[in-house]
Amino acid sequence: MKLNIMERVKLLETLPAEGDLLTLKILRKLRESLSFSEAELKTFGVLYEFRCPFRGEVDGKMVICKNSGFFPKQPTCADHNxxxxxxxxxxxxxxxxxxxxxxxxxxxxxxxxxASNALERLNNSGRLTDAHISLYEKFFPPEETDIPEAIKKSMGE
Incomplete structure (x- = not known):
């Protein structure tokens, strides 16, 4: 099945975290195939979150540095060096x-x-989003339905 980047991400988010041993082994392989390759990651702008580890006492009060952010490589905290x-x-x-x-x-x-059971659970619980539509339709193709003539005319068909 061909999936675009957003469909891969959405399917990864949708897959269950628990199951029996066989299910977990299948999920591991599926997650690996949905994951991004090194070549793909090189074409993306990958940023990692870093946080300053400083904790200390200033004027008798415990102070925790709140400097954090996303960076391409490990930075140095400007406040604490x-x-x-x-x-x-x-x-x-x-x-x-x-x-x-x-x-x-x-x-x-x-x-x-x-995967289809996970998507079906989202649909049945009303938790599908716009981002799931193309993925959902790959697992559950929309059926051709007869549209009443009055509706076709109002749609300009």
């Missing part, structure tokens, strides 16, 4: 031309079932 520590969070800046790029994602029958 110490290296900032990574928080583990990452931010991608995806160029608009890359958004339409599709990647072939191999999914076996069980992976398709797990």
């Amino acid at each position: 110490i290296p900032m520590e990574p928080t583990g969070q990452m931010n991608l800046r995806i160029p608009p031309e890359a958004l339409a790029t599709e990647k072939e994602i191999f999914m076996g029958a069980q992976a398709i079932k797990i």
Whole structure:
């Protein structure tokens, strides 16, 4: 199945975090195939979150440095002149031309079932968003329905 970048991200967000052993093994492989390759990450602007680790006492009060932000590499805190520590969070800046790029994602029958069940749960609970529509329609193609003539005329068809 070919998925664009947003569909891959949305599917990663939608997949369950828990399951039986077999499900977890299938999910691990599916997540790996949905993830971004090193080549893809090089084309994106990847920024990592860093936070100043300074904690100390100033005028008898405990002070925690609040300097933090997203940077391409480890910065030094301007207030304390110490290296900032990574928080583990990452931010991608995806160029608009890359958004339409599709990647072939191999999914076996069980992976398709797990993904479609997750999307169906979102739909049934009313938690789908606009960002899910194209992904949802790849798993559940819209059926051709007969549109009444009066509606067709009002649509200009």
